[in-house]
Amino acid sequence: MKLDINGREHVVDVPDDMPLLWVLRDVVGLTGTKFGCGMAQCGACTVHVDGAPVRSCVTPASALAGKKVTTIESLGSDGSHPVQRAWIEHDVVQCGYCQSGQIMSAVALLKVKPKPSDADIDAAMGGNICRCGTYQRIRSAVHRAAELGEENRHDA
């Protein structure tokens, strides 16, 4: 099957029921997306499909024909995306295992709500579990990312 991942077409030979997560990690080699629970309960595997956050561990790859898949790797490796910058400024990460998913959820939220309230953040991020308990910093960093995003728009 053909998959559009981060703007590149990938032709993969995988079973129809194989979740996108394992196609990304074990077939395409994009390991930034993490395996947490395998049952859509923790959010570590969050990626975007056509811009909306989905749990890749329960999304069959065969359902993604003609859709655009976006992963943490699409944000770039220099940390310059507003959400990455905010995360670094606020020292959000601890062990870091859930953070790819946290960041992808935050990016999706800011796309639909460029200036989210605390309640918006809690609602949008509620499905992303952090064992280290970085929730307070995540919330501050989402607000900061909103500011940085606004600066970027003004600059543009």
Add this chain to the structure above:
Amino acid sequence: MTRDPGGLLQPSRRQFLATSASLAGGLVIACFVPFGARRLFAQEGAPPAAPAVDPNAFVRIGSDDTITILLKHAEMGQGVWTSLPMVVAEELDCDWTRVRVETAPNAQVYANNAFGIQGTGGSTSTHESFDQMRQAGAMARAMLVEAAAKRWKVDAATCRTENGFVISGAHKASYGELADAAARLKPPQKVVVKDPSKWTLIGKPTRRLDSLAKVTGKAGFGIDVQRPGLLVGVIARCPVFGGTPKRFDATSAKAIPGVVDVVQVPSGIAILANHFWAAKKGREALDVEWNAGAGASLSTPAMRADYR
């Protein structure tokens, strides 16, 4: 202890520590060693290795002035990827913005001084290696100073260090310029570390050095290790602790596309596959029967009776 089905019951913490210490590297202690383990070991006659300080093992200085700290502890979110390099950098007087961190390889010099073997856990990282990291930084600094003094034919006592440079009178050289010459010197036997009142980095809020890797998806966790030809394995285990396979038939598991092999391992039956999904489906398809063993009769009432 009246019975120990399948080795289920744990020895006491004290026995555990004594045993672990005497295994001399045969066991990796990931956790379970409480604060104060170092003292415990000493009391029980199995002293940890003396803090070996080889500055070359912990600090690498590139000719481009990059300072690489080799971190002997695993970063699990506790911040040692930043805090221990800060300790080295404090004594080294280097430019903090040029500090990079690498995970140290497997070698005795990287042993946890509280455990005697390489390992991170029990909140030991900072307290077991704080002095050692100061020594490593101070030794590296002393070697850079010695190299500079030799080059300039001045007394080392006239040299001072500042933000990655050695300075003496009108002479000034960056650590990178001196690194090759310093590396050929013998590490000094003894160095004096800074008085805490002189610290400029330790104790100062400092941004984490592991953030960039973790916000870009580049940080390497155990599950992310990739090697040419690497397979994924999942293990079918007996549902009762201590049980063993009675019989298994790999035919249906091997019929799952992507499953490469099915092998018995000490903890159960391993399904090896080209990717996790095949391995998981192979495990679901595996035909296996278990000898539950002594653990099958273990119950809450039986355990209560044992405790009494």
